[in-house]
Amino acid sequence: MNNLANNILLKTYINSLLFALIFIFSNILIAQETKFNNGKSYVIEDITVTGNTSFSSQTVITYSGLKKGQTVVIPGEKVSNAIKKLWNSNLFSSIDIYLTKAEDGKAFLEINLIDLPELNNVTIEGIKKSKKEILIKENKLDKGAKVTENLITTTRNYLTNKYKKEGYLNSKVTVNTSEVTNDSIEKSRVNMLVYIDKGEKVKIDKIVFNGNEKLSDKKLRKAMKNTKQKNPIRILKRSKYIRNDFKEDLVSIIDKYKENGYRDARIISDTIIKKDDKTITLNINLEEGEQYKFGKITFVGNSVYTDQQLHSVLRIKEGATYNGVELRKRIADDSKPDAVDLTNMYQDTGYLFSTINPVEVSADGNVIDMEIRISEGKPAYFNNVTVKGNDKTNDHVIYRELRTKPGQLYRKSNVIRTVRELGQLGFFDAQQITPDFKNFNPNEGTVDMEYSVVERGASQIELQGGYGGGGFIGTLGLSFNNFSIKDIFKKEAYKPIPSGDGQKLALRLQASRFFQTYSFSFSEPWLGGKRPVQLSTSLSHTKQFLYDPVSRNADKDRRFNITGISVGLAKRLSVPDDYFTLSQSVSFQHYDLKNYNTGLFTFGNGYSNNLSYTVGLSRSNTYTDPIYPTGGSSFSISAKMSFPYSLFNNVDYKALKEERESLDPRDTDDFTRIGEIDQERYNWLEFYKVKFKGDWYTKIVENLIIKSGVEFGFLGAYNNDRGIIPFERFFIGGDGLGNYSLDGREVIQLRGYPNQSLSSQDGGTIYNKFSLELRYPITLGAQAKIYALGFLEGGASFDNFRDYNPFDISRSAGLGIRIFMPAFGLLGIDFGHGFDALPGQTMKNGWETHFIIGQQF
Structure with missing residues (x-):
């Protein structure tokens, strides 16, 4: 009985609702003066457009689909469709079609419209000014946009959800509009005020x-x-x-x-x-569910590798606790392109089209038996290999670095290595080098490869002036890192300089009252164009003058000149691997002194010649970007040595040493004689110098990198009676720049202390340094690379090996920032705190500020 009553009530309710809807719809179609006749057919005699609209009558009538002479049923489908089309335009806030007159089967229609208001200005309050333009663009709040209820609601919901996603769960957004008054434009326009109250992050x-x-x-x-x-x-x-x-x-x-x-x-x-x-x-x-263990793991479909070889890479034993995450990584580790996994194992031997799928075949007693199902496919060979985006760099410079050549078997490691080599060139933005696979053909076993590169400025200019070293210093430096010397006489190649062949040309001039330096260097990375053998040459000349305390100016009669030239060859090796480079060079420096008596140079008038041979072995496999490496390591060891003249020149250096020790430098005649003896000892420099430097880059998370480093240097003598030369010594401390000391010294950076303050006046003959640096990028864009850093480092220099103690170091810590712009190179500033006292002092050094120019470490 109750069900019957409920059904009667439900039917009554539905019939009432339908009647109400029919009544409302019928009233919408009633004209102001004339009611529509139900279902009667008319021929449209005329259509007029009224209301508040900026659109022409012809435009509205055409868009509605109604036209003069058309037969319509009123009310009917054609009139309804006209209303729908006008609503769908999203241009009007009100749309009505009236039958204003009907006679002799002819209908006179009126389309009454009110335009939606247009957006005039948008004001956003509650957020930073820099964020406003972004929000306007994201919500399409452009001037002239039609302001609908949907636009207002969508804007409010978008902003509310945006800030809730960012942790502002209590954020509130209000959107209000106000009509523009006193507007000379006839269109209806409104201003919009968006107020954002983010509140605090929850x-x-x-x-x-x-x-x-x-x-x-x-x-x-x-x-x-x-x-x-x-x-x-x-x-x-x-x-x-x-x-x-x-x-x-x-x-x-x-x-x-x-x-x-x-x-x-x-x-x-x-x-x-x-x-x-x-x-x-x-x-x-x-x-949580139950804990599972691995059961038997079998391989199905493998013919290239044996089960034993695959198990050695999978490294999962029967009975081990089930680890689905590690299983996925051992098959294909997406987080590391060069990971040791089964996918890379196949792809690194040409099987690009291989697929590897783990399948659980049994899970009895919480023991999971697995089948690793492998479809090997055909080995893949490169068909076409192309590069796009190199607008300046010539094709041959890029193609000689490619490890993927047409007809060559596909290896994933070669693709990764190619990306690294192109990044290391320094001509392209390392962050945007992309290998793109094209035209996969599993049936033929071929694939095309296209490398996309983005050129960046490879030339740098240094034009600056400043005060330092006792006076104004002017510098002009030009460095062309993608030079083309073969086009140097071609007028059309100057855009603005001949470029594209990967050669390096650098010119630098620097001058002040107390010194002048001129240098020129050139290098060709592929001598002959067929092998990676680099030819390097350099020529330099420097002048330095002593300070005259009377005139407070440079004393041009007391000067020290160095003229040098060097030629070197560096060859990429294939053993132990092709990350190694063997370099050799021959250099000559002529030191010319005139009245240049200092604590280091006891012969103020005279000269020295330095003819030396340097051999070095280095290895670098740092990842892609030379400005901001994210992994890998680099190390170098070198030995620089002169000819052992004392074995052949028949000079009794022991007697000279004994005579020198018997003289009193406070006596004028003895001091002169000491200078003569030192001139004899150092007319041709005799020495050997060994250096080692290693850097390691480790990714902590994403682009947070730890760089650890160690350095060591030792300067020795073949003949102890002849002694260690006064040149080529180590001066440690400060920013690592030369600080305008041009006497052949080698300056070692150690932040947190004044420049060259941690060595004796004559410089050390042995040093070591340890460093740890945490780096995080602010931006790695093509126009500028900026990263922040924190550092810990320590080091010391010693006058002889007997005093050497690798743990007796001066320590420091601090923060810094680096900015690399292609046109100006690397710039930076460091704030370092020295925890130890300077030599001869008792208080710790404290804070030092260092300005960095160029890659120091």
Whole structure:
């Protein structure tokens, strides 16, 4: 009985509702003076357009689809369609079609319209000025846009959700419009005011887990890398709630379970509980499931590699705790392009078209038997290899660096190496080098490869003036790192300089009252164009004058000149691997002194010649970007040596040494004789010099990099009676720049101390340095690369090997920033704190500011 009554009531309600809808719809079609006759056919005699609209009558009538002479049924489908079309234009706020007159089967229609208002100005309050233009663009709030209710609602919802995703759960957005008054334009226009109240970011008071028995709350919270609960001692990660980060961390929780064998673990629900306006609690309900172990793992479909070879890469034994995350990585580790996994194993031997899928075939007793099903496919060979984007650099400069050639077997490692080599050239933005696969053909076993590069400025100009070294210093430096010497006499090649052949040409002039320096260098990286043998040449001349305390100017009669020339060859090796380079060079320097008596040079009038041979072995496999390496290492060891003249020149250096030790430098005649003896000892420099430097780059997370380094140098003598030469010595401390000392010294950077302050007046003959630097990029764009750094370092120099103690070092720490712009090179500033006292002092050195020009380390 009750069901029957309910059905009667329901039918009555539906019939009433239908009657009401029919009544409302009928009234919409009633004209102001004449009612529509139901379903009567008319021929349109005339159509007029009225209302508040800026569109012409002809435009409106044409767009509506109605036209004079057309037969229509009123009310009917054609009139309804006209109304729909006009609404769909999103141009009007009101649309009515009236039958104003009907006689003799002819209809006179009126289309009454009111235009939507257009947007005049948008004012956004509550956020930084720099963010406003971005929000206007994202919400399409351009001047002239039609202001609909949908636009207002969409804008408000978009901004509210945007800030909630960023952790502002209490954000409020209001959108108000006001009509533009006293407007000479006839169109209806409105101004929009958007007020954003982000509030404070909501912090997470607690993260509560329910249902976890196998893994502790602490382990699960640790698995959440981005979402942390409040902890007063945490510095690097703050406890702000960001929705996207939280969703990623929920996946990380499940991955943590999979790493521990709980493959069926799942999150049943996650809930946000609002504690107050500033804090929330996250409740995460879990279902852990049972722990599984690996059973038998068999390979199916493999013919290229044996089961034993595949097991040696998979490295998962029967009986081990099931780890779904690690299994996925051992098959294909997407986070490391050169990872040791099964996919790379196949792809590095040409099997680009291979597929590897793990399949669970049994899970009895919580023991999972796996089949690794492999479809090897055909080996892939490169068909066409092309490069695009090199507007300046000539093709042959790029193609000689490619490790992927047409007809060559595909190897993934060769693709990765090619990207690195192109980045190391320095002619392209290393962040935008992209290898693109084209025209896969598994049936033929071929693939095309296209490398996309973006040119960056390879030339640098240094034009500056400043005060230092006792006076004004002017510098003009030009460095062309992608030069083409063969086009130097071609007028059309100057755009603005001949470029594209990968050669390097540098000119530098620097002058002040107290010194002048001129240098020229040129290098060809592929001598002859067929092999990676680099030819380097350089020519330099420097002058330095002593300070005259009377005139407070440079004393041009007391000067020290150095003229030098060097020629070198560097060859890329193939053994032990082709990251090694063997370099050799011969150099000659002529030192000319006139009345240049200092503590270092006891012969103020005279000369020295330095003819030396340098051999070095280096290895560098740093990743892609030479400005900001993200991995790999580089090291170099070199030996510089002169000819052992004392074995053949029949000079009794022991007697000279004994005579020198018997003389008193305070006596004028003895001092003159000491200078003569030193001139004899150093007319041709005799020495050997060994140096080592190593740097390692380790990625911590994303682009956060640790660079660790060690350096060592030793200057020795073949003949102890002849002694260690006064040139080529090590001066440690400061920014690592020459500080305008042009006497052949080698300056070693150690921040936190004044320049060259940690060595004796004559310089050290042995030094070591240790450094640790944490780097994080602010931007790695093509126009500028900027990164911040923090450093710890220590080092010291010693006058002889007997005093050498590698642990007796001066320590420092600090912060800095580096800016690299292609046109100006690397610039930076460091603030270093020296924890130890300078030689001869008792108080720690404290803070020093260092300005860095060029790559110092």
